[in-house]
C-alpha cells in the first residue's frame with residue numbers, strides 16, 4: 001500500500017483504515033466480575049470516581065456507532081470482557097456472547113471493519129485470584145477463552161488482538177503498583193508476567209488460526225518516547241533501559257523469543273512467540289523525560305518527569321500525563337517495522353477536556369503517519385483514542401480523551417471541534433497543506 005503525492009498533500013490510499021479504539025471496561029458500564037470492579041469496590045480509583053454506566057454501551061451503543069459512521073470511519077476497535085463471557089471458570093455465558101454478536105453485527109452493518117481485543121487490561125476475578133499471568137497455566141486459560149470467542153464471534157469478525165499493551169499491564173501492575181494487583185518494584189514478577197502473556201499470545205495465535213481460516217491475529221503495544229534530561233552517561237543509560245524494558249519487550253519476544261539481558265535472566269524464554277503476529281499495533285501518546293538520581297524522590301518517580309514548558313494535555317490526579325508528542329510515531333514505527341509485519345496505529349490521543357491541544361495532536365500525528373507511509377512503511381490504519389470520553393482507569397473521569405464530550409450522569413454527548421476535524425481529514429484522505437499550516441504551531445505550553 002503506498003501513499004501518493006498531490007501538491008504537497010500526502011494522500012492516504014483508499015484501503016487505509018480510519019477508526020477509533022475503545023475497550024469494554026471503559027465503555028460498557030455495569031459491574032462485570034473482574035479485577036477492576038473489585039479495585040473500584042475497594043475504593044482504590046485514585047480520582048475517587050466510580051465508573052457506573054461508563055458510556056452505557058452494554059445496554060446500547062447504536063447512537064455512538066451512528067456517530068462513527070457520520071465521521072466517515074471505516075473501522076472500529078472494541079474489546080470483549082472475559083469476565084462477562086466466562087464469569088466462573090469453565091462456565092460460559094451465552095447471553096454475553098450473543099450481545100457481542102449483536103454489537104459486532106451493528107458495527108459491520110454500518111460499513112466498518114471490527115477489530116476485537118481479547119484482553120484489554122481486565123479479566124475475571126477467578127483468574128486474578130489464581131495469580132493472573134504470574135501463574136504457570138495462565139497461557140492455557142487465556143487461549144481457551146480466545147478460542148471460545150473466535151468460535152462464537154468468528155462469523156462477525158476476522159481481526160483479533162490477543163492483548164492490549166502487555167508492557168503497560170506488566171509495568172503498571174508489578175512495578176509502579178498503579179493497576180491491580182499493585183505489586184511495587186517487583187521486577188522479576190513483571191518479567192515473568194511479560195513472558196507468560198507472550199506465551200499466551202502465541203498459544204492463542206495458533207488456536208485462533210485453527211478455529212478460523214480467515215483470521216488475522218496480532219497485538220498492540222504502548223510506545224513512550226523516553227528522552228534523557230541531559231547528555232550525561234547516567235541519564236542516557238537510564239533512558240536506554242526504560243526503552244529496552246518498556247518499548248521493546250514485545251519486539252524482543254516476537255523476534256528472538258527472549259527478553260533482553262538482564263530482564264531475560266529473570267523470566268522464561270518464549271521461543272513459541274517468534275514470528276507469531278500477522279500485524280502489530282502501536283499505541284502512541286507521549287514523551288517522558290528521564291533524569292537519573294538517588295534517594296526517595298528518585299525511587300518514587302523512577303526519574304521520570306514532564307517539564308512544565310512542554311506542550312501537554314490535562315494532568316492526572318497526581319502526575320502530568322506527559323509531553324504531547326506527535327512525532328513519537330516516527331521512532332515507534334521505524335523500530336517495530338523490523339518485524340516485517342503490517343502496522344496499525346491502534347491508539348493515539350491526548351487528555352484534553354477543552355480541546356485546546358487535541359487538534360494539533362490529531363493533525364500532526366496523522367501527517368507523520370502519512371510521511372512514514374510515503375517513505376514505504378507498511379502502515380494500514382490510524383485509530384484515534386477515542387470516540388467519546390470514557391473511564392480512564394485510576395484517573396476515572398478526570399482525564400477526557402473523547403472526540404465527543406460525555407456527561408457520565410446524563411449520558412449526553414457533545415461534539416468537540418476535533419470531531420469535525422477528524423471527519424475532514426478522513427473525507428480528504430489526508431491532511432491538506434492548509435490544515436497543516438493552521439496547526440503547525442505547538443499550542444501554548446503547560447497544562448491547564
Ligand code: BGC
Nearest residue numbers: 023164165168222283385392
Ligand atoms: C490504554 C487505554 C487508555 C489510554 C489513555 C492506553 O494505554 O490502552 O485503555 O485509556 O491509553 O491513557
